[in-house]
Amino acid sequence: MQKYSKQTRLLLAVDCIIFGFDGDTLKILLIKRGFQPEKGNWSLMGGFVQVDESLDQASNRILKQLTGLEGVYLEQLYTFGDVNRDPKERTVSTAYFALIDIHKYETQLSNDYHAEWFPLKRTPKLIFDQQEMVETAKKRIRYKAAIHPILFELLPGKFTLPQLQMLYESVYNTTIDKRNFSKRILATGLMIKLTEKDKTSSRRGAFYYQLNMKNYYAKFQSFLNFIPNPDSLLQAIY
Amino acid sequence: MQKYSKQTRLLLAVDCIIFGFDGDTLKILLIKRGFQPEKGNWSLMGGFVQVDESLDQASNRILKQLTGLEGVYLEQLYTFGDVNRDPKERTVSTAYFALIDIHKYETQLSNDYHAEWFPLKRTPKLIFDQQEMVETAKKRIRYKAAIHPILFELLPGKFTLPQLQMLYESVYNTTIDKRNFSKRILATGLMIKLTEKDKTSSRRGAFYYQLNMKNYYAKFQSFLNFIPNPDSLLQAIY
DNA sequence: TTTAACGGTGTACAAAATACACTATTAAAA
């Protein structure tokens, strides 16, 4: 079959906004760009879509190159197609965001790429329109996490209620009453209380929980309430 | 500045899922495809992204070609990038959905393209992966309309409460108690009651309302509740 | 044995969602 011979072909890229949580602060992973233009400046991990791979495959490949991780939460965010977004050549870029357990991330691999975690409050200037991509990703996460349990993807398999609350407070830059928080969270039925305690951050120790995977998958698309007053928090600026 | 010489360039298309409401049923606008492959089969309105236009510009251009309408609600839906989605040549397509007032749509223009409205319950087979695009768009509309006032975009400037309720019932394939519906809707403060009545569908006549544009823009991103029990309705199948 | 730091829980009140049924209007028919 012959091709669409008269049409212009364009460069198509994928850029990944990779989020991690260190127990205190929400962060994104950036690299020093290794080629022109903008060589040496901080950038999202990205690459061109190859002719034999889908967008999802491309984003997973790129994520694996930077973090060594596979099978993590990765979601298409938005496709950025302004004509001059890359000054070198017209390039359309589909942005994905990833939520990873920062502790599973292997530092050694990052060093190959000069990768570094930056708190969202203090990210360096990014190349092209990547600042807008990060803003879009932040908004999407805040929006989605108010209704759906995506933030669990940032935590290790075992986590405590105080850790979880820190995460929500960090994402929304707010404070939450811990009595109401635990009621709300436990009411979703998404978590299983373990008998083991985390004794690293208090004398008394906090019980570990893990996800109830069955309920997690079943309720992932439901409208749940993880955050009081989400409207007032969605626009929050770091 | 030289180009990214070693990279493969791909075809990039835009496809539009155009929704309309005729007072009774939610419909999408399809055309008979005029070129190979799949010439003569029903298809979404689409086209290739030109080198001098953004994705948003491309989708607006395509929408205008089919409907003659400009300035309507148009939102990027998702980018479909499977390797073999177009058998003729690797093509990545960014899908947009549009919500239009079906009465503003000019029939004459549609005839140039052999366009036709189809109820969502009875759409013909579509080419390539466009069935998946339509499914994704339906899900997105149901999801978003449960929380945000997007369905008003499908109605004329003046509309009645019974019309609005018909629209919601049609989108979610359900019935809603009219007392609770009007309370919920009016509580949003999005509508202004007019003194004029629509006498075409009942002896008594139903009051017209119009959008309070100030509140509409202000609250568009807020989490509102337009639908009782949305979880149970999101998967509804036509 | 005292202290300091964090973890865990319950109740009263307010707000929101839900279930539910009758009256109003008016053109057309009897």
Place this chain on the structure above:
DNA sequence: TTTTAATAGTGTATTTTGTACACCGTTAAA
């Protein structure tokens, strides 16, 4: 002219959900 039929419009009681708020428990270290 009266009746009928079809659609529009409204209110209340109950249940459910969300919110505000304060004290005791645990334990390692001082």
